[in-house]
Amino acid sequence: GIQVEQSPPDLILQEGANSTLRCNFSDSVNNLQWFHQNPWGQLINLFYIPSGTKQNGRLSATTVATERYSLLYISSSQTTDSGVYFCAVNAGNMLTFGGGTRLMVKP
């Protein structure tokens, strides 16, 4: 099946810093989503982005489907951004998750 790799696995930031999270996938995909799992365990959909670039406030994402990667940018990070960020791809009708990037933003 399709492989999804995320980097870095862990990230510690000082509040206000910017960061880039990366997702590589091994095959062509129909769909790519970024999720944030907050400290309460909820999986919040951030972006549905099979290709191109989208922005939502301090977050933006870019997927280059031909090169099989996606990037999630977090600017001016806040403590509430802490949690685990998952990339998930869909090559048919099944969403496969990467291992996640665990982010901690310190005040």
Place this chain on the structure above:
Amino acid sequence: DAGVIQSPRHEVTEMGQEVTLRCKLISGHNSLFWYRQTMMRGLELLIYFNNNVPIDDSGMPEDRFSAKMPNASFSTLKIQPSEPRDSAVYFCASSFAGTGGGYTFGSGTRLTVV
């Protein structure tokens, strides 16, 4: 839209007991997915349905696990008998297949088998 609704939010049960997890899809969605999350294995797809029909159950760990979709808006995941290694967070997600649209996840059920 209330989103994907799962119940219960937390479940603690004794080994050997039957456990039933419930999920209500978003209105208009026609695909339903059950995932399990553990520290060791991350998020794993257990089974998914399309238009109430199970399409792929290869992720279901054993015969002790079964899932049903009795109508277009509701699904159950049953574990009988439960074992301590089944302890995990179980997520349900729905989507509208055919458009390649995004998935929406419920809040999960945290299951503890003692």
